[in-house]
Amino acid sequence: MMKKIIGQSALDAFQEVVPFLKMLYPQDAAVFACDRQKYLAFEEAEGFKIGIKEGNFLKENTSEDQAIRKKEKISVNVSKEVSGIPYHAIAIPVFDQSDNVIGAVGVCLSLEYHESYQEISGRFEKAFHEVGKGVKEISASAEHLAEIGEKLSWLSKNAAEAVQKTDEIMKIIGGISNKTKMLGMNASIEAARAGQEGKGFAVVAQEIQKLSNSTQQAASDVDGIIKDMADTIESVSRETQETSAISEEQSAFAEEVSATMDELKDQLESLGQLFEELVAGTSR
Structure with a gap:
């Protein structure tokens, strides 16, 4: 209960x-x-002017007018449209011995810095929100890129294994080509020995040798292509691993920035609460 x-x-x-x-x-x-x-007395503030002088009549619905009519302490905020600067008005009624209100005393406290703080705080909060939103998007993109990198790394590994198996197949084909070549040479020798009766067999031997040469050349070309593929896959795998590492670093950095922004936002809210408590403390 307020002391009268x-x-x-x-x-x-x-x-x-x-x-x-x-x-x-x-x-x-x-x-x-x-x-x-x-x-009865009025001492103007230095930074804002309410425009009241000693002897002026009370205006309706001011803090002092309400304190007298309601017989209680009144504490209100007055917008800057009134005097150019927002202020906090506090009025306390004064009673006579019969508990009748005979007047009031009060104070008007500037809220200029408080309003400026609220405006700046709002800007910071909006900026923190936008930065935090951007950081979260970067973090999500980095995580997605890391997942893609892992999939590419897995595909590169499988491709490398497939190339190794293909290389083994090409070795088998090369062996078949060599054996076919030997078979063609032996067939030519036997055709020569057979003389006139071996002419038809000689034609077959020539075709076998041609097939052997073509197979050997094709095997050599394919082997070169496979080696180029192996080099490319190895390069892709290396680049993919580097990309995954960078993505993980970006994701970790984004999370760190996001945590810092949240901490700054909390500190800004705590500072705002201190301002509110300061204003509230002057009105008690």
């Missing part, structure tokens, strides 16, 4: 010290004392 200010003498005392009370506040402030109709 009672007596005309108390109101008179506040009227006398109004010029000095503003010195008690850390931020720019205006201080006043009034009766039920007009201001």
